[in-house]
Amino acid sequence: MKNPLEGSVIRRVMVGTDRSETADQTVQWAAGLADRYDAELFIVQVIVPKYPSATEFGESEQTSAVAANNDLAHFARQIAGERGHALVVINADPALAIVHAAEQEAIDVLVVGNLGMAGRKEFLLGNIPNRISHNAHCTVIIVNAAHSADERAPHSVRASLSNDEIPSFKPRLVARATHIAAVMAKHGLTELFSQSDPDISIRRQQARRLRGALEELGPIFSKLGQVLSTRPDLLPIEYIEELVLLQSRVPPMTESEVVRVSEQELGVPWEDVFKSFDPNPLAAGTIAQVHRATLETGDRVVVKVQRPTARADIEQDLALFEMFAEKVGKRPALNQVINMEDVFKHLSTSLHRELDFRQEANNIERMRTVLADYDRLAVPSIHWDLSTSRLLVMEEIQGIPIKQAPAGPERIQAARQLLESYYKQIIVDGFFHADPHPGNLMWWKDCIYFLDFGMVGAVGADLREHLLLMLMALWQEDAGFLTDVTLMMTNAVNSNDFDVAQFQSEIGEVMAKYRAASLAEMQIGPLLQEMSTVSLRHGVPLPASLTLATKALAQVQLATAELDPTLDPYDVAGKYLMRLMVKRIGAALNPKTFVYQSQKLKVRTLRVIEALENLVGVRPGGPKLVVNFKANSLENIVRHTGRRLALGLTAAASILTSGLTTMSTAVAEWVPVTFGAVAGLLTLGLVIDLLRGR
Template identity: 30%
Template structure:
């Protein structure tokens, strides 16, 4: 209670805004269900427009709440389709600001006026979002760039929002059994990480550099260059890329771009990011992708990057491949691994896996249709996906939808089969990296050094007393031969490794 008073006092102005907006959009019943308001006890079900009103309220509340809604849009394992559909409409658009409002921040970051820092700077905004505004410019070396400027005062407002949301998540988790399944504090932790990372534009710049390095071997993929000389926490200067969003196949063909080639490239790209590199674009919708001449694909807006552990890569690939091969047992095993400590009935999970195999085990693999069946089954069985896995599904579904729109009938199965081979080769390469080889050689060398001493000690022990109970002469002889063989094998391995080096 005392903590609530402190939080409310510190951020009372923002709390008053939130309360007023929630009331304006008629969210009293939703707040009651979350344990944040008293229930009148007159409502018997959700009004059909409640998801729409909630989405509108989140937009009115600003960027922090828009980010929260976008995270919830990835959680089809928690929310039914009407809510997911509404939250997917959330975007970070906002009214443009007069450039003179942004000028002090830009000049502070650049250390000089934009008119001298750049050969040309356009004060008319190219685009605006709730967190930043973008302007066109030209460097003195002739390169066309965009200048992304953080809105003034946005950090203070978002930090107040995060404090309030963090506190409210604890109340919700303690007071609402219905909301507890959503794991509100885990969702807020994901929101905190996302918002704090995106507030610092240098993180987006580093994401771009890392992705460009990951994808350097693929000439069909373009990641815009970051100009670090002009970039900072509040300003990001990026190469300007002109292209066509992948929304319509006819439009691409008219520009001399082959939709089928782009579809193959996009599928290989997202699978390589997720299953091979372990770092992927978290929201590859058409607004963040551009098709370029030469059938190339550019990745934009790299503020949200997902990371995949090697273990999760194996689990996800096992999920897809067991589904395609009709192996319901392995599919059920993977679902249980993803159950996050809950205790689902294996028989029920196996039944759900068999349903998925029956519906999606053959024919074209359309992730959107798979998820339309998969997530309701998760909700029915009370399974909750880990947040990182939900983001993987979201990225793959989004890209699958984009590719299906420009190339109807696109089948992800072939790309998945090819990705399996690349994943295996990547695992082999990682296992035999120079660092791991050196570590193995050091350990084998240690064993080789110790083996003669251990063998002499064993021999002396056997000479001094009878063999331990249960040891026959044959067993001792076998152990000695094994140890000698191990020494020889160690020497061969070390010699071979040195020759390879």
């Protein structure tokens, strides 16, 4: 790229400093530029006053400034000889002070560093280079002081002079792997990878040591453990209980890091977007940190900023974890405890999803649609024009924790809607907020707001149908049917060595335990979690998406219990399920849907008959069933049974339709009469066929 300063007449160069080490590096760079053009070098230092100038302390500051000016003049002569000049200014605004000094001295090029500007009174002043570049009337060069050793000719009037704003990722895998091995050995985890002990107490000790090792290995490994704590289908329960306790002790990002990442993502100067910014983070995590801010429009927002090294750190540790999984994951002893291949796949998918903030923004918008029917539930709005994969700008929810919500009908309504919405999220939409702990639920404007959509869950269509049946079985206290549904969900219906009677007995005990509990303890979420534990013990773990859903349901029921202790979760579930079934029946009565479903039933019935005919050898070309009885007799039975089944199902559908349309005021009177007549004729035909077949 052509140097824009080539051909320019540069007689005077000014550089700002606060005499810190990084600022001195910027001065060195500016001195090199002045020497190249044989220009004079002006070094300016701004002292931010702490006291009024008329006071005794203010006069002391003036005296200190004179002394600082003498020191700076000596420094300037050391750097640039006779061409070096010094200027110390007392001003509450460092950026404007430097701009005014440049105007007074008729400076041609003004050099500032992006680090080391001390004396800031608020976070935005940390972005002094941008403010200078916007207000100065001369050429401004911003030097990346963190990498100023790379002294290249400036190629842009307003740019960092480092080759790379984001350092290249060169993971030191060998050194990191050695450190990991040493920590694992220190915590005595080597036997975990060589043998499996059935003793629960020993496994709990191993799990405790594993937690200690992950915490010592740093935030990334703590994050890995936290992700795994949501998957009881991948790890034994002893490990899950320990990993839940993991704490990520992460130091907050520096102001310069927050500014740098934000400007890289915004593509414009920081102060062009934000009017103010709270330097104290609301939260600092492994991947990102959250701050309050105010936009230039006056809107109050929260800003989620990704750590500059988050992706590199996670990629490095995932690469090591993948190598580890390949080397030891196939050991039989380890596989009895952990399925390393599934663990790595889950970790990689989850962490890469969390690294892209656009996923979280899309989750929020999708949840907004899911909650559209609930006037007491809401989510923050997204500033899409300011949000990227590493920066998320959202409406600030200026509320209070839900347990502090004022008493009143709004609180009672919100509690019921919150619980009911989770049945809808999980059973109907198959998309739910997977971490609804009290810190992620806020009360504002008489509504409950969901926060932090970094963790969401998805439930497939088939599993949603099974879960619907499961909740209905719980509502009706039918342990036998609940067992059947659970086995269908776990694909254990055809397992020959499975003790169904014992499994049903334990499921029944769990159901009885919770149904007999007091109203405050009557929780569907914990019940489902305990059922999951029973299933794991019998070697038929529930699907991963369901275990995450039951965990979320357990959390949300604790929240609703705080809002309304008198709320019966079974009553909420039962009434919602009834409305859902009526709605589905109503949808089925749509003429187009009714005809379509009837044709599907007809096709499926014919396929069953054809399959049976192929099986007994009636149709040529199909598999033959060799039996010691007459196939023709069986053929007649199959044909008669299929015909009667079709008549019975169609008659039942007509009766149901006639009854439902009778209660509707929007349907003409002849419709239920017609369906009733059809039902009567079909029923008569079925009776005649039964009598004839005797």
